[in-house]
Amino acid sequence: MKITLSKTGRIAFDVATESGHRLSTDGSPDNGGNNAGARPMELLLAALGSCSGIDVALILEKSRQTVTDCRITVEGQRADAVPAVFTDIHVHYTVAGPDLDPRKVARAVALSMEKYCSVTRMLQSSVAVTHSFEIEAA
Numbered sequence: 562m563k564i565t566l567s568k569t570g571r572i573a574f575d576v577a578t579e580s581g582h583r584l585s586t587d588g589s590p591d592n593g594g595n596n597a598g599a600r601p602m603e604l605l606l607a608a609l610g611s612c613s614g615i616d617v618a619l620i621l622e623k624s625r626q627t628v629t630d631c632r633i634t635v636e637g638q639r640a641d642a643v644p645a646v647f648t649d650i651h652v653h654y655t656v657a658g659p660d661l662d663p664r665k666v667a668r669a670v671a672l673s674m675e676k677y678c679s680v681t682r683m684l685q686s687s688v689a690v691t692h693s694f695e696i697e698a699a
Contacts, residue, residue: 586604605647609681613680614633621669627658629657629659633655635651647684666696
């Protein structure tokens with residue numbers, strides 16, 4: 562896997578992924594950025610939510626659960642020192658669908674967070690990663 566970054570501003574970059582996608586990153590105005598893209602630490606949380614979301618969707622599909630909507634909120638708390646690493650991350654899933662079985666949703670979330678999600682597994686050695694879920698009526 563390879564990512565290529567090209568400087569586009571003082572501390573801004575255009576990111577090209579090996580799979581052919583592009584995104585922009587930048588620092589906050591407090592650090593001299595122009596708010597022209599996502600912050601790197603935001604992207605880390607997005608990677609965690611996306612990775613786990615894919616797992617949960619596939620597991621629920623295999624469990625014959627019909628999901629009509631899935632929202633994932635990922636919140637990270639950072640250290641007050643430099644580097645301002647994440648100390649705690651919480652992932653919350655809101656899943657909607659007709660007749661969802663709460664046990665199957667709980668199992669899908671747990672399997673992702675405890676076994677399958679590569680991003681979670683990488684972070685768990687240095688960050689407390691927790692999770693929760695709720696089911697909404699379809």
